[in-house]
Amino acid sequence: MAMTPIQRAEALKKGSRVDRMPCAPMIAEYAACYAGIDLRDYLHSAKLMADCHIKCYRQFGYDSVGISPMAGLAEAMGGTLAYAPDTPPSVLKHPLSNWDELDKLIPPDPLKDGRLPLYFEAMERIRDAVGHEVKVGSGMGGPMSVASLVIGTENLLMGMIKKPDQVHQLLQFSTDIIISYMEFCAQRGFGCSMGDGLLSNSLISTRLFRQFVRPYLQQIADWYRDRWGRSPSMHICGDTKNIWADMAEIGFGRLSIDDMMSLAEAKKVVGHVSSLKGNVSPTRVLLFGTPEEVHKASFRCLNEAADNPKGFTLSTGCNLAWDTPPENIQAMLDAARIWYENRNREV
Amino acid sequence: MIKTQQEMLQMLFNAVVNMEDETIGQLAENYIKMGYPAMEGINQGLIPGMKKAGELMEHGVYSIPEILICSMALDKGLSVLRPHLAKEKWEKTSRIVIGVVQGDIHDIGKDLIRVMMELEGYRVYDLGSDVPLEQFINKAKEVQANVIAMSSLMSTPMLGMEKVINMLKEEGLREKISVIVGGAPVSPEFAQRIKADGYAKDIAEALVLMDRLEKNSSPKH
Structure with missing residues (x-):
């Protein structure tokens, strides 16, 4: 019998039988594509955002629903975005163009500035419709992502060498924004999951990560644990093997990793303290592949990590791409069920 | 002293x-x-x-x-x-139009590759980032380039690369202009799928790739 995501999570916690492995592809703006809505309209209407996610969830029944303001934070601090019908917005003009203006920066008010209020309204709408079945929450950038929205990635990265004090000041500012946004979510009963695309070892070395990023992730993780009584979760893009152990030490009890990384290796390094999530390729497999290829890739992930001591959720290695065939998403959820049934037959 | x-x-x-x-x-x-x-x-x-x-x-x-x-x-x-320098010395014959495809503003990798290509003696025409697809074609025609190099760090803009290749075909330029691609979500399989002439995962590979193209061809306009 099919269970709702909430029933499934509760049963798993108790160690009882479920209907399938948990599965939560990173839907993000793909919900608009699925519903046939222009992304520019979606991003400017809480009702459309909610309708798209409700429609998409009802079709597939995956295990969590979340929306994230992403670049909307830059807009809410005075930046401008470039919108496109089928691509998440990118920042045209950052709130800061150079480090001299750092002191003038004002944190955004999530209930007033830019499109941020839309996300709260949309989350409420989604929860009203499907919250009895599935956890609804928010996504949020990590400190590096938010800082790069403020001043641009290149400025931020060069600043680590040329302006270390200002970079620390900006990362603290970003951390305060993140915690305050998460607090707004918490007051309304929404959990928050972080994602950061700028922690990859191909961008910053382990040394720079420990010097500039780790202290701020620690603040956020500590806050989250105090506020929710459980450890926070984070998606880290790119080549991140070098920081897995750090992430676990900081207290991220749930890690979602890029499809370029090995779940089997992650299990060895952090499986005793962190649940894992991942990591079918959203482009190579889900966008361009066939349902059979999705099935195979999903089975590979499950074979590698389903026995992770702290748990495993089948997912994508990054956000779904626009134009991903719905039958491929269905193939992933089917794989989560078939794999689980096969295993129980063997036992 | x-x-x-x-x-x-x-x-x-x-x-x-x-x-x-x-x-x-x-x-x-x-x-x-x-x-x-x-x-x-x-x-x-x-x-x-x-x-x-x-x-x-x-x-x-x-x-x-x-x-x-x-x-x-x-x-x-x-x-x-x-x-x-005695006079500007472009040792290589290839002319390269380079840019980050529309929808993407990540141009750090592209900038580094441009510098290294210039140092190797190629003439490089840099279109910057978030480049409208037709601009790759227009610039290549204007400067008689024989290579178009495109990168993207995002999976949706990446799909524009195939559109550029199709536009080259429509213009009858596909035989004259080689297309090379790179960027995090781009894979050798993707490059093959869109029938690009080459894929490079980093700067070193891009230079090796250019070396191969340089040996196989010269501007054919």
Whole structure:
């Protein structure tokens, strides 16, 4: 019998039988594509955002629903975005163009500035419709992502060498924004999951990560644990093997990793303290592949990590791409069920 | 005491490796004032410095922030030494139009590849980031390029690369212009799928790839 995501999570916690492995592809703006809505309209209407996610969830029944303001934070601090019908917005003009203006920066008010209020309204709408079945929450950038929205990635990265004090000041500012946004979510009963695309070892070395990023992730993780009584979760893009152990030490009890990384290796390094999530390729497999290829890739992930001591959720290695065939998403959820049934037959 | 050319070359090398972007300009000027040849300053000082920085990155000592400052130092050194070259010397025949495809503004990797391609002696026309697809075609026609190099760090903009290849076909230019692609979500399989002429995962591979194209072709306009 099919269970709702909430029933499934509760049963798993108790160690009882479920209907399938948990599965939560990173839907993000793909919900608009699925519903046939222009992304520019979606991003400017809480009702459309909610309708798209409700429609998409009802079709597939995956295990969590979340929306994230992403670049909307830059807009809410005075930046401008470039919108496109089928691509998440990118920042045209950052709130800061150079480090001299750092002191003038004002944190955004999530209930007033830019499109941020839309996300709260949309989350409420989604929860009203499907919250009895599935956890609804928010996504949020990590400190590096938010800082790069403020001043641009290149400025931020060069600043680590040329302006270390200002970079620390900006990362603290970003951390305060993140915690305050998460607090707004918490007051309304929404959990928050972080994602950061700028922690990859191909961008910053382990040394720079420990010097500039780790202290701020620690603040956020500590806050989250105090506020929710459980450890926070984070998606880290790119080549991140070098920081897995750090992430676990900081207290991220749930890690979602890029499809370029090995779940089997992650299990060895952090499986005793962190649940894992991942990591079918959203482009190579889900966008361009066939349902059979999705099935195979999903089975590979499950074979590698389903026995992770702290748990495993089948997912994508990054956000779904626009134009991903719905039958491929269905193939992933089917794989989560078939794999689980096969295993129980063997036992 | 006047420094020997060898000492000055070593200092230029060190200035790039050690990210001394604020003092390298003065150093390069002194090198010229001492009467040493600009070409050797570039080929035996600045470029080996940048290559060393690349090695440090491969070994995990440096990462992108350091490399960005090294390439700033390199650029500043080059801007002083280049005007003193006998004449602009483009050793290679390939002309490359490079850019980050529309929808994506990540251009750090592209900038580094451009600098390294220029140093190798290619003529490079940089369109920047978030480049409208037709602009790749228009620029390639304008400068009679034989290579279009595109990158993207995002999966949706990446799909524009195939559109550029189709536009080249429509214009009857596909045989004349090679297309090479790169960027995090781009894979060799994707490059093959869209029938690009080559894929490179990093700067070193991009240079090897260009070397192959250079040997196989020259501008055919």
